[in-house]
Amino acid sequence: MKANPNVAVRALSAADVDIVQEMVLEFGAYLISLGDTWQHNFTAEKYLEDGFGPHPAFRGFIAERNGQALGYILLSPNYDVDRGMRIEVIIDLWVRPAIRRSGAGRALMAAAAASAAANGAQSLLWAVYRPNRLAFDFYQAIGGRLVADLDWMYLDLPGLEQRG
Template sequence: MKFSIRPARAQDCRDIERMITELSVYEKMPGQVKISYKELERDGFGPNPFYQCLVAEVPQEHISTEGHSVVGYVLYFYTYSTWRGRCVYMEDLYVMPDFRGKGIGKALMASVAKVCSEQQCARLQLSVLDWNKPSLDFYFSKGAQDLTDTEGWHFLRFDGEALENLALEAP
């Protein structure tokens, strides 16, 4: 199947929002998505973008049964390691179910790895749900390391009331 990988454009944000919602269903967290395409436009295509995104697009003869030509995306952003320097965090990698197994996910991830290389980043980092064996197997097959097992790192989060309470402690 023919497809291309390209940088997302502001007009892709409705498709990206759609696929974020599809991903949330796959990850068994459908009620968690609180972002809209308008926020995606603001945060990714303003003067100081918070994220970068690539999309996978198929030609007209391969569009989805729902009429979508944008069938996958990878959303990432730059981070910094005090030990290693520049890094990239891959927040989402998603391919619509009917288009999986055709090399699109691999192409999206390899394209982010290429960005890492071009930007002289030391690491490409990501998180995967512990039950998501297909994704874990895919990442491990490409050489990913599970830092929970090898180094004992835990991924932590502050949000909602915990984040607000912590902010109130600032001088």
């Protein structure tokens, strides 16, 4: 995956809280326009606490050109027991609509892939909101493959013990 040299990518920091929040809200509005029931739960406080507190749950990168934020990516380490390997999960990838096809998305994915490999991961995994065809097409263009046999599920906690 070749990154665009006109796009600078650097690690996110706590100081990026405001610009990340701005882009998170843009991403949320975009998802809502596709029919998602997105709610703004990834607040500035959650960004700082969960990304830069004593036990960070994620890390990420920001793409910039001439000091302007183009997009961001968040990822987290994980493990694939079936394949017996470390993986990293892409939690969020957003590129601002006005600069799509500028190489920012590829640059962010390249940074995530390099970082994941440096941490011993052998694969990246992510979910795509089905109506988001732009994202699906982008991921397919960079070599992403659909995991046809799996549907992701979740269970809010506490949860299981309340269902008997």
